Amino acid sequence: MTATFFAIQALNGLQFGLILFLIAAGLTLVFGVMDFINLAHGVQYMVGAYLVAAFSAWTGSFGWGLILALPTALAFGLLLEILIFRHLYDRDHLDQVLATFGVILFLNQGVKFVWGAAPLSVPVPEILSGSVVIMDGLLYPVYRIAIIAAGLLVAALLYVVVSHTRVGMLVRAGASNAPMVSALGVNIRRLFMIVFGFGAMLAGFAGAMVAPILSVQPGMGDNILILAFVVIVIGGIGSIRGAFLAALLIGLVDTLGRSFAPNLLRLVLDPSAASQTGRALAPMLIYIFMAAVLFFRPSGLFPAKR
Amino acid sequence: MPTAARLDLVPVAIFAVFAAAPFLASASGAEGYVLSLLTRVMIFGIAAMALDLILGYGALVSFGHAAFFGIGAYAVGILASHGVEDALVQVPVALAASAFFAAVTGAISLRTKGVYFIMITLAFAQMLYFLASSLAAYGGDDGLTLPARSLVAGSDFLENDYALYGATLACLLGAYILLRAVVASRFGRVLRGTKENITRMEAIGFQPFSFQLTAYVISGMIAGLAGCLLANQAEFVSPAFMTWQRSGELIFMVVLGGLGSLHGAIIGAAAFLLMEEFLPEILHAAGFFLNDDLRWRLTENWQMVFGPILILIVLFARGGIVGLLRRGHHD
Numbered sequence: 001m002t003a004t005f006f007a008i009q010a011l012n013g014l015q016f017g018l019i020l021f022l023i024a025a026g027l028t029l030v031f032g033v034m035d036f037i038n039l040a041h042g043v044q045y046m047v048g049a050y051l052v053a054a055f056s057a058w059t060g061s062f063g064w065g066l067i068l069a070l071p072t073a074l075a076f077g078l079l080l081e082i083l084i085f086r087h088l089y090d091r092d093h094l095d096q097v098l099a100t101f102g103v104i105l106f107l108n109q110g111v112k113f114v115w116g117a118a119p120l121s122v123p124v125p126e127i128l129s130g131s132v133v134i135m136d137g138l139l140y141p142v143y144r145i146a147i148i149a150a151g152l153l154v155a156a157l158l159y160v161v162v163s164h165t166r167v168g169m170l171v172r173a174g175a176s177n178a179p180m181v182s183a184l185g186v187n188i189r190r191l192f193m194i195v196f197g198f199g200a201m202l203a204g205f206a207g208a209m210v211a212p213i214l215s216v217q218p219g220m221g222d223n224i225l226i227l228a229f230v231v232i233v234i235g236g237i238g239s240i241r242g243a244f245l246a247a248l249l250i251g252l253v254d255t256l257g258r259s260f261a262p263n264l265l266r267l268v269l270d271p272s273a274a275s276q277t278g279r280a281l282a283p284m285l286i287y288i289f290m291a292a293v294l295f296f297r298p299s300g301l302f303p304a305k306r
Numbered sequence: 307m308p309t310a311a312r313l314d315l316v317p318v319a320i321f322a323v324f325a326a327a328p329f330l331a332s333a334s335g336a337e338g339y340v341l342s343l344l345t346r347v348m349i350f351g352i353a354a355m356a357l358d359l360i361l362g363y364g365a366l367v368s369f370g371h372a373a374f375f376g377i378g379a380y381a382v383g384i385l386a387s388h389g390v391e392d393a394l395v396q397v398p399v400a401l402a403a404s405a406f407f408a409a410v411t412g413a414i415s416l417r418t419k420g421v422y423f424i425m426i427t428l429a430f431a432q433m434l435y436f437l438a439s440s441l442a443a444y445g446g447d448d449g450l451t452l453p454a455r456s457l458v459a460g461s462d463f464l465e466n467d468y469a470l471y472g473a474t475l476a477c478l479l480g481a482y483i484l485l486r487a488v489v490a491s492r493f494g495r496v497l498r499g500t501k502e503n504i505t506r507m508e509a510i511g512f513q514p515f516s517f518q519l520t521a522y523v524i525s526g527m528i529a530g531l532a533g534c535l536l537a538n539q540a541e542f543v544s545p546a547f548m549t550w551q552r553s554g555e556l557i558f559m560v561v562l563g564g565l566g567s568l569h570g571a572i573i574g575a576a577a578f579l580l581m582e583e584f585l586p587e588i589l590h591a592a593g594f595f596l597n598d599d600l601r602w603r604l605t606e607n608w609q610m611v612f613g614p615i616l617i618l619i620v621l622f623a624r625g626g627i628v629g630l631l632r633r634g635h636h637d
Contacts (some may be wrong), residue, residue, distance in 0.1 A: 037421060039554075087621055093421060094367055098561055099620040101554045106613030113607045226432065226550060233425045280440035287429040287436075292413060294426050298418045 004138050010252065010261045015144050017251020018030060018151025022206035023224060024231040024243040025158055026199020032238020034089055034192050037096045040080065041203055042225025048073045048204025049211040049220065050111050053120045062125035062212070069089035069208050070201060079201020081193055089192065108218045119137035119215035147209050154202070155244055162240050175238035227254075230286055234293050236300030246301065250286050257285040316631060317482065317569040324348060324475050328468055341467045341541065343583060347576045348474045349535045352481050354559040354571035356528035359485055361557065362566030363494065364521050365380045366416075369424045370431025371556050376438060376548030377404045378533020383543035393456035393464075397534055399428045404530030405523050407434075412475035412522035416515055428550055438545040449544025456538055464538060472534050478572070481528050485568055488524065497521050562619060564628030573627050585612060 051072050056065025084103065088096050112228065123141045131139040162168035170191055173181045182188040207221070217271045231250050235242025262278030269277065293301065324344065331340040353375060360366040381400035388407045390396065411430040418426055444450050455464040463469045488494050500514040507514050537543050546552075555578065563574025586608040593601040604610075623630065 031421070037424070084617060091620075093424065094361075094557070094561060095620050097367070097369070097424070097554070098558055099617045101558065102616030102620070105609045105616065109607040109609040109613070113603055113610060117544055118587040210479070222551070226428065229425055230429065233422060237421065276440075276442065280437055281439070282435035284433045287433045290429045291426060291433075294422060295414055298422060300422075 004135075005259070006256075007135065007138055008140065009256055011140060011148070013149050013252035013255030014248065015251070018148060018155070018226055019206050019210055019250040020224070020231055020251055021244055021247035022151060022154060022209075023203045024226040024235070024247050025155075025240060026195075026202045027228050028232040028235065028238055028240065029171060029175070030199050031232060033171060033178060033195050034056050035178070036085065036089055037093050037100065038085070039100040039225065040107070041199070041228065042221030042223075043104050043107040044073065044077060044080075044200045044203040044221070045207040046111065046210075046216075046221035047107065048207030049122075049214075049216045050120070051076075051116060051204065052205060052208035052211050053122045053216045054115070056122055060188070062122065065122075066208055070109070070205060071097075073204025073208075076203040077204070078193065079195045079230060080200070081196045083202050085196065086189070086192070096147070104222070108222075112218045117218065119217035121215055122211040124212040129147070133258060144211060149211075150209060154205070158235055158240060165193075167194070175239045206269075230290050232300075234290055234300055236302040239300070239302040242300060242302035252288055254282075254286050258282040261285070309554050316628070317572075320572055321475075321479060321482075321567055324478070328471055329497075338467060341471050345467075345471050345474050345539050346536075347470075347579050348478045348572075349532050350556075350559060350575040350579060351572035352474075352535070353529045353532035354556055354563070354575045355481055355485055355568050356525045356532065357556050358560045358566065358568055358571040359488065359525045359528075360518075361560055362454065362568075362571075363489055363501060364497045366516055366518060366522065367424045367557070368427045368522075368525075369550065369553050369557070370411075370427035370429075371525075371529055372548040372550070373407070373431035373434045373553035374404050374529035375533040375552065376434055376545070377407055378530035378535075379537035379543045379547050380438060380444070381530075382456060382485045382534050382537040384444055386452050386454075386456070387444065387450065391454065391457050392460065392532070393458050396456055396549060397531065400530045400534045401527045404526045405468060408526030409519070410522040411517045412526075416518050416522070418611060428553070431550065431553060435545055435548045435550075445544070447545060449542060449546070450609050452537060452541045452543065453457060455541060457533075470538060474539070477531060477535060481531070482568060483574075485528070488521075489568065493517065493520070522560070558616065562626050564626030570626055570628035577627060581615070583610065593624075 023041065023045055026044075030036055030038050048069060051069035052062070052065045054065075055068040055072075056062045059065055059068070061072070062241050080103065084099065088099055091099075128143045128146050132145070134140050142233045160168075162171060170181060170186055174188065174191060174195075174226065178188060181191075229248060231246045232243055234250070235244070235246035261282045265274035265278045265281075268274075299301075327344050328337075328341065331337040331344070334340055340351045353371065356374075357368065357371045360368060378400040380395045381403055385391070385396050385399060407430075411427070415423055415426045415430070424568060438444075439447050454462065455470065457463060458473075489497075496507065496512055496517050499512070500517060504514050533547070536547065559574040559578045561574070562577055563572065564570030586605050589608050589611060590601065592603045593604050596604065619626075625632070
């Protein structure tokens with residue numbers, strides 16, 4: 001049983017890691033290129049989930065819901081950028097933390113105001129429901145496989161855009177030295193806006209993808225935001241490659257840690273103490289991991305700035 | 307200088323108001339409510355001042371200061387559940403635990419700078435939060451109800467709300483005087499120097515690390531004391547005391563009041579908690595022209611108004627409330 005169980009947990013960890021990557025990708029670029037701490041990135045994930053819930057209820061199909069939710073999430077991100085965030089780029093980090101904290105308070109209540117406090121549920125689309133046998137005795141839900149595939153696809157697209165296009169080159173240049181890029185005649189404000197809008201859309205996409213397997217509720221972005229920050233800090237701020245590796249590591253460490261820490265501890269402790277410590281230790285693992293990484297590499301695994 | 311003299315009146319006025327408040331509370335008819343609200347204001351004032359020492363004077367943005375709240379509160383809760391109910395034991399244990407946690411995490415966190423420092427302090431606070439949530443013996447997620455407030459040298463006088471208020475006021479005053487002295491000392495000047503220009507401080511022969519770490523430990527211990535008081539005020543201890551949102555609120559209080567002035571942090575804590583308390587009622591009154599359903603929804607979701615207020619304060623009121631007071635006096 002352990003091999004199958006391990007495979008399932010590893011797939012869950014991979015899926016969780018890819019969702020984290022979708023959120024962290026936008027966050028690390030906004031952070032790296034604009035040196036802007038956006039705590040409100042997590043609520044953009046929540047807004048994506050709410051949008052897909054609302055649109056798929058309206059159209060009656062998850063596919064149409066997703067198609068309508070993505071541009072709306074993009075437009076919403078741009079609206080926030082124009083109204084609030086662009087006034088904060090020149091401020092210090094403290095002001096940015098506070099103002100975006102205000103955005104979190106507002107939007108968490110805003111969705112309650114519009115949709116009520118009760119969690120919404122989104123049905124899994126018909127074609128992607130059910131499970132398939134991946135290997136002997138291993139049934140895995142098709143929808144989760146779809147999330148993994150979508151996550152890998154977006155990661156590949158991002159890699160191509162960031163490494164092999166002109167916009168991507170400017171983004172990378174901006175992450176390593178924004179004033180220099182601006183001095184070379186690039187309209188850095190417009191670049192910021194593009195990066196910000198697409199970052200918001202990616203977070204919204206992540207929220208939309210998990211809407212059918214999680215409950216859509218106010219505050220759902222708060223904890224995942226902190227995880228996304230852990231990811232980009234471990235990966236090195238501004239680095240897409242770092243964010244990808246760190247997201248998968250965090251997804252796997254968290255998921256596997258929660259399922260196996262009590263079992264592993266049983267080797268050295270008696271069963272009741274092992275399950276106690278295991279349950280205490282598992283949620284702390286990623287933070288211990290992060291502290292350890294920062295202890296040895298104070299600017300993450302792949303720092304973009306020199 | 308007349309301006310400086312008038313500015314020094316602000317902290318005197320703050321403490322005069324807190325000292326006079328219990329007498330007014332007994333006249334108001336709702337003394338239990340007024341006293342508990344003001345006690346909370348003072349407790350958060352202590353924690354916010356502690357944060358101001360490293361944030362306002364040392365430019366160290368700790369995004370995990372609620373952890374010390376938790377350490378102080380759990381020291382009281384855990385010791386009380388084992389029958390050790392005397393504050394003369396609980397408080398020293400809380401201070402020692404806070405100092406230890408601050409020294410260890412500070413030594414690691416201070417290796418990093420800027421954003422990484424913000425995130426690593428957050429990570430340590432999250433570790434503690436999850437640790438507290440998993441302590442099944444002490445209530446886990448649900449928290450722990452205290453059997454009674456702490457004794458002081460065997461006497462249970464803190465059960466009286468006025469006595470708890472007085473004790474909290476004494477702690478607030480003590481913390482203020484101590485921090486004022488720290489800031490004014492040579493140590494405080496070096497700390498401010500590290501905020502201005504860390505390389506220059508190194509160049510003239512100081513080791514910024516040891517000064518910053520000492521400030522971090524002092525700050526953590528004072529915030530831990532606030533945690534002890536909070537446990538006694540709420541008669542309850544829970545992991546919710548140390549969520550990252552709580553750490554964010556503490557930063558907000560300091561900035562709202564005005565960074566680097568100590569008494570600004572007290573004003574900020576008061577403004578924040580009073581706004582949180584009365585905004586729903588203000589909204590209810592202000593929404594008289596709306597229909598009942600909308601009015602109820604607006605009152606219920608008062609944070610929808612609170613969030614934008616926060617954003618506007620950050621965008622337009624630089625220097626916080628103390629900054630506004632100072633500008634008012636500028637002739």
